[in-house]
Amino acid sequence: MKKIIIAIDGFSSCGKSTLAKAMAKELDYVYVDTGAMYRAVTLYFLRKNINIDDKEQIQSALSDINISFENLNGINTTFLNDENVEHEIRGMEVSEFVSPVATISAVRKELVKQQRLLGIGKGVVMDGRDIGTVVYPNAGLKLFITADTEIRAKRRLDELMAKGMKADFQSIKKNLKERDRIDSSREDSPLRQAPDAILIDNSELNEKKQLELALAYAHERIVYITKEENRPIS
Numbered sequence: 001m002k003k004i005i006i007a008i009d010g011f012s013s014c015g016k017s018t019l020a021k022a023m024a025k026e027l028d029y030v031y032v033d034t035g036a037m038y039r040a041v042t043l044y045f046l047r048k049n050i051n052i053d054d055k056e057q058i059q060s061a062l063s064d065i066n067i068s069f070e071n072l073n074g075i076n077t078t079f080l081n082d083e084n085v086e087h088e089i090r091g092m093e094v095s096e097f098v099s100p101v102a103t104i105s106a107v108r109k110e111l112v113k114q115q116r117l118l119g120i121g122k123g124v125v126m127d128g129r130d131i132g133t134v135v136y137p138n139a140g141l142k143l144f145i146t147a148d149t150e151i152r153a154k155r156r157l158d159e160l161m162a163k164g165m166k167a168d169f170q171s172i173k174k175n176l177k178e179r180d181r182i183d184s185s186r187e188d189s190p191l192r193q194a195p196d197a198i199l200i201d202n203s204e205l206n207e208k209k210q211l212e213l214a215l216a217y218a219h220e221r222i223v224y225i226t227k228e229e230n231r232p233i234s
Contacts, residue, residue, distance in 0.1 A: 003123035004140025
């Protein structure tokens with residue numbers, strides 16, 4: 001069967017990464033966590049005290065950043081310049097700063113370039129904010145994930161607490177609303193649903209049901225695209 005690119009976009013803490021990882025595993029595809037890439041850049045900027053209003057500082061910093069992924073004991077793990085930063089990039093300090101960093105055109109251009117390279121050969125599941133609209137506008141399947149803000153905040157709280165990290169529900173909810181505002185209103189590659197993306201509101205769906213639904217859409221598209229590419233030329 002034909003391997004395709006699956007683009008998953010949506011709001012913060014909607015479970016995009018969880019869904020993307022599960023789909024990649026079921027389909028034997030490569031999973032690319034684009035959100036982790038922006039978080040890694042944000043972490044580097046915070047560590048180096050990069051002024052995000054200084055274009056020269058930003059460009060210089062980007063040339064020193066190398067982001068890669070490794071599967072460690074079944075966990076997709078983010079490395080920043082060969083350092084395992086998977087735990088650190090999920091903290092609130094990075095969460096509160098990642099959206100402003102993601103609005104920077106130079107950052108987006110650099111990471112979009114890397115993301116497109118990762119998709120060569122297809123068989124990729126990629127999640128983020130602009131995958132179906134900018135990175136892969138011709139993706140074989142596009143999904144747009146959303147959920148109620150209260151539910152998203154509760155999920156994020158549970159996730160952080162499970163990792164032993166301190167968190168406050170109201171602070172998380174406020175952070176999510178602000179990230180939604182920034183992501184949706186930024187000038188460069190704003191978060192929006194592609195016209196041909198399938199909307200999934202998972203407010204009332206558990207992970208299993210959402211995965212089953214998404215895989216059904218994926219198999220349908222894979223079969224269709226395979227048939228189209230194998231259709232004899234008349």
